Amino acid sequence: MKPGVSMIGCAGMYLDRALFKRRQPSRVGNQLVQHIQKPLRICGSDPNAALSDVMYPTIAEILEIPSVARGLPRVRSGRAALDTRIRWVHVNEQQNPAGSLSGGELILSIGVPASDPTTNLVEYISMLKSAGAAGLMIEIGQHVQALPQALVQHARAISFPLIELRQSVRFIDVTEAVHGIILNQHYARLKFTERVAQVFRGLAVSGATVEQVVTEAAALLTLPVVLEDLGHRALCIAGGNPEEVLRDWMSRSRQTPGVTSGDGPRGWEVAPIGRRHNRWGRLIVAARKTGDERVAMVLAHASDTLTLLRLANSRNATPTQDAQEKILADLFRSPQIPGESLLTRARALGLNPSAAYGVLMLATCPQDAEHLMSSISAATHRLGLAAVVGRVTNDHLAVIMPNVATDGNDQQSLERIVAALPPEFVRAVGCAQSANLNGVPDALVEAAYISDVVNAGLCLSTRRVWRYGDIGIRGLLWNLRSDSRLLSFADEQLAPVLRKESGDDRKMLLKSLRAYIDSNGVIATFAKHLDLSRQTAYARAGKLSRVLGKDLTDPVCRLDLHVALIALDLIERDVRGVVS
Template sequence: MANEGHERPSSLNGPAVHAFVQHCRTKCPGWALGLHANDCRAVREDSLPDRRSFGADHTHRPASGDPAGEGVVLPTIREVLRFDDVAAALPEVLAGADHLDRPVRWVHVTETASVAHLVSGGELLLSTGVGWPSDDAGLGGFIAQLVSAGIAGLVLELGVRFDAVPRALVTAATALGLPLIVLHREARFVAITEAVHSRIISDQMAALRARDDIHALFTDLSLRGSPADFIVSQVGRVLGAPVVLENLNHHVVAFEALDAGDDVLDAWEQRSRVAHRSADTDWLITPVEARGIRWGHLIALPGAPHPAGRSNVLEQAAVALALSRLADRDADEWTRQSHEYLLRALIGGRFSSESGLVARFEAAGIAVRGRRLVGLALVSRSDGATASAAQSAPAALAAARDIGVDALAGAHPASPGAQLIVALSLGQNQQLTDHAIDTFARRYAHAASLAVEELVVAVGAEAVDIPGLLASVEEATELLARNGGSRRRNLSVYRVDSRPLLRFINSFGSDPRLQAHSEQMLRPLIEYDLDNGRDLLSVLQAYASNPGNRTKAAASSHLSRSVFYQRIALIEDLLGADLDDGETVSALHAALLARRTSAH
């Protein structure tokens, strides 16, 4: 009989593959990070699911839901029908045409009707039907058994047992949705099984190589001490899908949106909580945890399959993030990174749309819509300050909570060592009174181990949107730049409300007409300072800030009165202007403020 005695092709002899998989299981990047062995073991045990390794004498047959099989893009029945040896046998689909995209996990040749207990699901059965039942009821029961066993499809070669397909077979297969294909010519079953199995094995090896690449990538990131936002960015690029790292409160720590844009974070907390509760979500969620401590979750939104398996990629990244947290052991690290990222986006204009940045703020737990926003800038005049701006950011957040206000805090991107920026989000019924600012400043100084009498706080104007918040931060920064060097021995608080000209200039934002005015008014002084290494701009700034009091202006410039007067005379000559004229001084002061604002 044709095809009788056909054997399954020999299995892949895989000692090298087995050794490679064992190596991947035991390899731990934490050793090179100097972590305790228990830390590394905890990451492996807590963060990674059990892996199946290839044995030395058999080929692993990927099963549905098997982590070892994930990432292998199995051929579908439709694809198998296009294989040369199948196509040459003139296949015809008689039932289950809507299910031809089922994956084929394996191919099995059988002539017996009692095959259901020999398979594990996903197989494509090849048969001549020699041992099949001859009555309609038996054929119907045979098809029901195959469907119950999870068979992907059934291929019958005509001419040995059946010259034509029994109608009962077609009826049962159609009713149960089982793809039934007949071959009108004799087929070489061994060639078909060899072709399909070679394809499956090749895909498995490609998946192993992809997993090795992924393991190497995230090991290298761990060894380099890469921050969370960079690791998340790499995950997104590898998967080609948006990826989000969130903390246990469902607030976004870092994310990579790719082409989806920042709006992917709209209503993030609500959507995330729903996804965590749902059993059929299309989000891929992996915990970031080790040694019994869970810090948050790494989430990949829907995307294309990855050769290494999307869950495997996410798990490897979660291990890298967990190792980073174990090495750092700073409970506020993720919050600090998240806030500094948002400040860089705000101050540096690193956002494509206002709505997108609003989504990023609110996803991080900083409410913007329907709130009043205020920017603060803080610095300590003490040379012996015990904490940098970045290190003291958690103290500012704690102080804001003490006065019942949501806040974002981080070092100013242009001066990360000294100047702290705080963005406050106030409810409609909250007021940022002088008492509230004083309380905030004192609690911040205490928490950051700073002398409160050395603290300078600048407060921008209230705003209701992102552009307004940016202007408020810039106002506070400008105020701090002008007053931060004061040697007063008490808590100093400056509000932009008392600086109407500064508020007026900031209301123009980056209007090019204002920049043109600044350049036209100040160009002679700028060029003179650049060519001669002089300080005419700072002298003019001191003069404009202390109108009518040249003695105080000279003191603030740290120049003697005679030298200061010489500088003023030189400025008047270069500009061809009289600095005793109030309108001229006002125009120059506006130009100086516009120049400083555009520099931020």
Template sequence: MPERRGSPTDATDRPSGFEASLPTVLDIVRLPVLQAGDPEIVAGTGALDRAVRWVHVSDNLDAADLLDGGELLLSTGAGWSDEPAELTAFVERLRRVRVAGLVLELGGRLDAVPSALVEACDEAGLPLIVLRRIVKFVAVTEAVHSRIILEQADALRERDRLHELFIGLSLRGSTAEYIVEQLARVLRAPVVLEDLNHRVVAAEMLDAGDEALADWESTSRTLHRDASVQTPQTAQATQTTRETPTTDAAGWDTVAVEARGIRWGSLIALPGEPHTAGRSQVMEQAAVALAIGRLAEGDADEWTRLGNEQLLADLLGARYSSDAGIAARFEAAGLPVRGRALVGIAVHPGVGNGGAQGPVDVLAAASLLGGPVIAAPRAEGGGQVLALSVPPEARLTDAVFDEFARRLARGGSGLIIGVGAVARDLSGLIASIEEAQELLRSPREERGRGVAVLRAENRPLLRLVAAFAGDPRLQAHSEQMLRPLIEYDLEVDGDLLAVLLAYVSHPGNRTKAAAASHLSRSVFYQRIALIEDLLDVDLDDGETVSALHAALLARR
């Protein structure tokens, strides 16, 4: 059977990037048209998952010259040599062009499989399927090509749908976290967005859990480094193109997030099922959406800021499944927590400071504190909340925080900083942040236009209440002590709780308490008398005042 010689322009032009939608060698062996030939897999059983891009029929030993990889070669062996060396060389040529598999039909020239062919295919890892009964090769090619074309059409439709999905998300201004979440659900696999320092900006871990982020930076750097090792052929192929998606030894698929020649990070999908449109192609769609959003934001630190805000919100709102998982997320975001001292800090601009400090200002000034921080806006009243991580032996003195406050104020006025107690784990960090915020809410003193640093270690009652904040007995105490005032304020839109807080914050000094409540002294005294009547207590009794103060702190 004469065949023309191939040339660089002879290869069939087939669309690339659809490997996930292509049938494997094993899929084709299971087709009815091939099952009719009584197939037997005699070699290369470990490579049956190879994708088949096309089917080619040839009985000559020079068939490799007409192939460009991914084909399933059908043959009767009519033009083959009987020499074992020539069969071995034939298989080696098929291996070099990356043929998916070889199907040999017996019953014509060959009644048995040459042992040299079996040995060569096993050595090359090339699937060899023998047909014991004759089948029409035209029926095989028609069945396989129809399946390939139909599945690639499905892949094209799915790719178009996902293109609309991700471009729509970017045009609607969706956050990076939401785009990552959608990508994870499309791929049905955990997805991570990391910055150039290998810190996690956003992640959707699905059933894997946040524990999978443990030691993220170290693991990510190792896999990126291993993936960057190229053969001379790979290096030459990528010199003229932008970085292509890669799959590393751990099964991570990685796509760069970049635009206008600037790379901002990487989008990483952990191992999962193949996708109709191709995992790397779907990830590229999401990477484009992220890049568009990044260009629109303009702020170089926007991803980090939003990621930190969400992380702190999840911590304070107890929106995490396990302590180990949330700890892994913090460490992956660049805030170490294991074996560290953790401190919650609240920053708020006071009178005359003209607004809250921006996140860049806070992070720059925080370098004085001796450890990494993450920051997020406070839930009320402006300002920000910071989580600080320092070595356990670090000395966080008043002088350190005073200098931090002065650097942050930059000559402004009215800056107030609350510093919670030092914690040793994330549960303690929650209490520390709550202490810091409570220090800023407390009317303990008028702070005027100066720069003030308030520390929880100087407020023993606040520290005690914060330590037991989640105890239902403390909550019951708060409800029992304050219920009449709560119901009164709700009924008449009153301010008795605020007045009582001002009173207990300035025990023995009703003049300061009245000033802190922003009421005239006569009106303040009337409120105090009403509180005593409603609660049936004497507010000159020290133990009663302490119990009420604890109840107010627990409620807040």
């Protein structure tokens, strides 16, 4: 008998029993633990279910442990099963070990049963496998000089891992090393579980955004995570190169049907989002299933958090609408030629890259933006127009519509959309045209520019929708509104009026001058605008001419004054903006 074998066996059996009891708590203890640690079950998935099978070391990994490697291990059979995971190692010298095993053990032996002539070696190997043993490791030396051929042949016949140690090792070192690995992995996994729970609990309590939840999930897994809706439109991505991950996304995503991880030829990990009977999307790790149960756990927690945040969201906007708003804002802020990653995101969200787009930009008050977005969505739905709506700045709402032109028959559609909106919410509307998705950023900027010019009060008309060609010189003056030369010109032209000491005189003269310019110098029209008699109108026009020192019948003179008045309006608008 090898010295210390009985003590080693007792120690191994003791630790085996302790670990077994730890894995099999009492029924009362189980219920208490389940009650305390019971996870959220909104989506019908258990975030901790992935931890039911802790990542135990494989037989192949155990063979590389220094305390085992010193024994010069040699695999005699079952090489294909070396990836079997070991729940613990157990020293056992019984001919019939069935009663002392619970499954998943790697049996350590100094060869007592194998060297005993009364042992039926075929039955011995069969009983080990039937009892759930994962493999048998025998030390060659004091009790057995070589493994019996019958033992090796039957182990090979049933693909049972059989390893011989050609040098003496201390079994206590082996059990300590393996059990240390198991306990360390238990602890690491529990710490990871605690960290995941804390992260997503904090996100739920703080009312985090969808982007924050997806970003945290990707950071925990160091893998790309995509949020999509039920139409397979990618709403958000984190943790990867969008150009690569989202390439041909809708087509690839449809190859992973349903809500079960590993379905389809791509083997992606997925988690449904929303209540069981009200799903609205999926979280996807777009990588072939690797067997890492942490992925399923993180996705389940992230899914539950997104479901809670959606239920607690006071806005009526859906996650799809939020994603569309974000892509519009990013397109608006992008350079002239948007980056490929931005266009890839847009395509993955369902925007056709080759379609022509009609673009509307509506200027509004920040507090009215939510109501106006709802009204736009309702109007486009009634007209049967596909539209993407979103806020691109605090006081600008953008609408892009595929296959809608801003002239011809489609112009009437745009007019009907704007006509259906509450007029008190709309300050100005600019429109532009893009030949394809690449041109949408420029079209958004152009439409915003037009709406700003109109919103400045420079375009007095009953027109509802304005194009670039409609704003003319007003647009030029808007661009030059901060130019000192324009400011000096306006002050020079209007100085005799603006320097009047009496405020009433200034207001009367400016009102009269605006009416005269709008009337294009026609006295009959001028008189009608101010509700004056023709004789009084002539007298008023003469007074204007004397005060300004200009011949108002001269068209060039009227043009100078008209430009100066528009510049004055711009100056006063900027001053009001600063004061407010």
